[in-house]
Amino acid sequence: MATVTRSVFHPFVKGYDDVNRDSMRLLTKPGKGYLLLLGTAIGLVGLMVLAELYQIAFGLGMAGLTNPVGWGTFITTFVFWVGIGHAGTLISAILLLFRAAWRQSIYRFAEAMTVFAVLTAGLFPIIHIGRPWFFYWLLPLPSERHIWPNVRSPLEWDVFAVTTYLTVSSTFFFIGLIPDLAAARDAATVPWRKKAYTILALGWRGTEREWKHFTRAYLFLAALATPLVLSVHSVVSWDFAVSLVPGWHTTIFAPYFVAGAILSGVAMVVTLMVPVRKIFHLEAYFTDLHFDRLAKLLLLTSCIVGYAYATEYFMAWYSGELFEKDVFWDRVTGDYWWAGWSMITFNAVIPQLLWIPKIRANLNAFFLITIFVNIGMWYERFVIIVPSLAHSHEPWMFLNYHMSWTEASILMGSFGWFFMWFLLFLRFLPGLSIAEIKEVLPPPLKHHHPAEGQLENYYEELPTEHKEVERR
Amino acid sequence: MRKSRSGVLGVFAYLDTATEAIRRLREAGYPLTVYSPTPRHELEEALEVTESPVRIFTLVGAFTGTASGAALAIWTSLDWPLIVGGKEIIALPAFSVIMFELTVLLGALSTVAGLFLNARIPRLGRAESLYQPSFSAGNFGVFAHVPRDRYDAVRAIMAECGSEEVLVEQA
Numbered sequence: 001m002a003t004v005t006r007s008v009f010h011p012f013v014k015g016y017d018d019v020n021r022d023s024m025r026l027l028t029k030p031g032k033g034y035l036l037l038l039g040t041a042i043g044l045v046g047l048m049v050l051a052e053l054y055q056i057a058f059g060l061g062m063a064g065l066t067n068p069v070g071w072g073t074f075i076t077t078f079v080f081w082v083g084i085g086h087a088g089t090l091i092s093a094i095l096l097l098f099r100a101a102w103r104q105s106i107y108r109f110a111e112a113m114t115v116f117a118v119l120t121a122g123l124f125p126i127i128h129i130g131r132p133w134f135f136y137w138l139l140p141l142p143s144e145r146h147i148w149p150n151v152r153s154p155l156e157w158d159v160f161a162v163t164t165y166l167t168v169s170s171t172f173f174f175i176g177l178i179p180d181l182a183a184a185r186d187a188a189t190v191p192w193r194k195k196a197y198t199i200l201a202l203g204w205r206g207t208e209r210e211w212k213h214f215t216r217a218y219l220f221l222a223a224l225a226t227p228l229v230l231s232v233h234s235v236v237s238w239d240f241a242v243s244l245v246p247g248w249h250t251t252i253f254a255p256y257f258v259a260g261a262i263l264s265g266v267a268m269v270v271t272l273m274v275p276v277r278k279i280f281h282l283e284a285y286f287t288d289l290h291f292d293r294l295a296k297l298l299l300l301t302s303c304i305v306g307y308a309y310a311t312e313y314f315m316a317w318y319s320g321e322l323f324e325k326d327v328f329w330d331r332v333t334g335d336y337w338w339a340g341w342s343m344i345t346f347n348a349v350i351p352q353l354l355w356i357p358k359i360r361a362n363l364n365a366f367f368l369i370t371i372f373v374n375i376g377m378w379y380e381r382f383v384i385i386v387p388s389l390a391h392s393h394e395p396w397m398f399l400n401y402h403m404s405w406t407e408a409s410i411l412m413g414s415f416g417w418f419f420m421w422f423l424l425f426l427r428f429l430p431g432l433s434i435a436e437i438k439e440v441l442p443p444p445l446k447h448h449h450p451a452e453g454q455l456e457n458y459y460e461e462l463p464t465e466h467k468e469v470e471r472r
Numbered sequence: 473m474r475k476s477r478s479g480v481l482g483v484f485a486y487l488d489t490a491t492e493a494i495r496r497l498r499e500a501g502y503p504l505t506v507y508s509p510t511p512r513h514e515l516e517e518a519l520e521v522t523e524s525p526v527r528i529f530t531l532v533g534a535f536t537g538t539a540s541g542a543a544l545a546i547w548t549s550l551d552w553p554l555i556v557g558g559k560e561i562i563a564l565p566a567f568s569v570i571m572f573e574l575t576v577l578l579g580a581l582s583t584v585a586g587l588f589l590n591a592r593i594p595r596l597g598r599a600e601s602l603y604q605p606s607f608s609a610g611n612f613g614v615f616a617h618v619p620r621d622r623y624d625a626v627r628a629i630m631a632e633c634g635s636e637e638v639l640v641e642q643a
Contacts, residue, residue, distance in 0.1 A: 016509055016610035140548060148548035152559055152566040160573040168580045175584060178593075179608070183509070186605035203595025206607055208504075208519055210591045211511040216524040217587035221580055224534070228576045235569060434608075438510035444610065446486040446634060 005442040009102055012284040016438050023432040024187050026280055030427055041420040048413020051406045060130035062406045069389045069401035074128040077411055079381040081121035082236055086229055087265020088114025093225035102293055104436040105285040110269050111173045116421040118166045120414050154238040161235035172221045178204050180430035233261040246323040247388035256308035263301035264377035267370040270294055274367045295360040306348030327388055335400055336387040343383050346376025479617045481602045481639045482630035489634035490612035494518040496629050497616050507613035526586040533582025534575050541574030602639050
């Protein structure tokens with residue numbers, strides 16, 4: 001009796017055509033809920049625009065920034081969103097280099113999330129400079145006075161790091177999309193969609209010549225994106241670590257920030273994937289196995305972040321440095337104790353529940369944990385930035401910071417901006433990586449079995465069991 | 473060698489039948505174009521695909537980036553030589569960040585340029601008349617670039633190997 005070969009990652013996907021069908025289904029059916037969500041997101045963007053116009057009209061004083069707290073919600077949110085982007089590149093590039101086949105079905109969402117998160121993060125330094133129309137002063141452009149940006153400054157490194165990250169991750173995202181845009185072009189029935197996908201697919205046909213160069217180029221892009229992603233949050237962390245502010249001036253910041261970035265990013269990936277899977281019925285693509293591996297990644301990074309918290313306190317104590325000790329003590333007992341404890345609890349304690357396999361397998365519980373981590377990671381950035389500035393060196397300089405409604409609106413608007421792009425992406429671009437999911441499916445064979453080396457990714461079952469598969 | 477536009481296209485639903493056809497047509501010495509929905513090593517083996525030159529583009533682009541990062545940082549510092557915080561005018565540890573970022577940036581962009589130049593995309597104009605939409609879904613296509621008098625021979629090979637459908641380019 002003939003057996004049926006299935007991918008261990010996608011046992012419920014029968015063949016190549018299924019992938020196209022299910023991916024195209026995402027593009028065709030926006031429900032009422034979708035429109036409601038999109039409307040809400042656009043509404044929040046409107047709120048952000050109003051708040052920003054208000055701030056431009058009445059000046060940067062509308063933000064709650066004062067001396068000594070010159071960096072508040074804007075920089076906190078900037079660091080938060082840059083961090084969110086990191087898990088996308090981890091999944092799309094680093095796991096590609098590791099040949100982790102489970103990445104194929106989730107990478108497109110993760111990479112889209114990266115692009116939109118960096119797009120969101122990029123708004124904040126521009127909002128923060130107060131006169132956004134002078135943003136080009138950050139760039140090394142020639143001027144008649146021969147004044148150049150200070151390339152010895154970490155803030156200028158950040159300009160290079162973030163713009164490079166945005167460019168490279170968008171490039172990686174678009175190059176990966178080309179074969180799937182061709183599939184969308186071939187399947188499209190609505191004329192304007194067909195036209196748009198035809199232009200975007202760049203005349204891709206999937207010939208052996210195209211694939212040969214594509215697979216190589218894709219691999220090299222991943223190889224370049226891997227050190228880049230590790231560098232970006234390191235450079236962001238040096239914005240702080242290269243200064244002399246107690247609580248900032250520490251050598252562990254780069255790895256600490258990168259681990260935190262991946263923690264927050266994985267949390268955001270799961271926060272997005274759980275509802276998307278439910279709404280679009282993608283159970284065959286986002287399987288329990290995917291969530292289990294993401295949970296383990298979250299757990300690992302949560303442990304690294306917890307270790308970094310402990311190290312910071314140890315270093316403050318062991319250094320015997322008065323200001324350092326004072327700032328760290330203030331974080332958990334001072335005016336910002338609620339933020340300090342939220343950060344520790346949400347990022348380092350609550351994710352420890354994922355050691356329990358039952359909780360890992362329970363998507364509702366996992367979803368809830370990721371919400372905590374998202375909030376906790378925003379608090380982490382807040383706790384690093386604000387209490388350190390509000391409570392440094394001399395007591396006569398201490399002054400607390402209060403978020404103004406302008407800043408709160410822009411913070412909320414940034415979520416609207418991010419979700420607006422993400423929702424539009426779901427509706428207009430192939431959200432599942434069609435060509436790459438096919439790489440982990442057993443190829444359609446008439447006579448032979450899959451090559452020996454690939455058997456670990458497949459299993460065979462009798463057609464009787466196949467019926468059970470059908471029912472799902 | 474420029475491949476002739478006329479020829480015969482076989483549509484295959486299975487990978488092993490397609491590779492079989494590729495092997496036999498290559499033995500017969502016909503130049504081929506193979507369409508597939510996903511890259512497969514089986515096809516590359518049957519076609520004996522050589523290493524792509526995209527890696528040269530990546531390497532050259534990346535080193536150009538390193539050099540231009542160093543040049544940008546050093547030249548702009550020398551253009552207005554102001555000592556800040558007792559640091560050297562040419563402060564290489566600080567400049568290494570700029571050099572690294574431009575290495576990655578130009579490396580990535582020249583990789584894309586390498587892909588576009590070598591794979592001949594974007595392809596403007598209409599698709600080949602025989603291109604099947606199913607090539608981006610579940611089917612493999614093998615197109616043999618042959619003159620008219622070989623059509624019957626090629627057709628016979630395609631059919632023997634298990635082609636679902638054989639189409640002929642009239643151009």
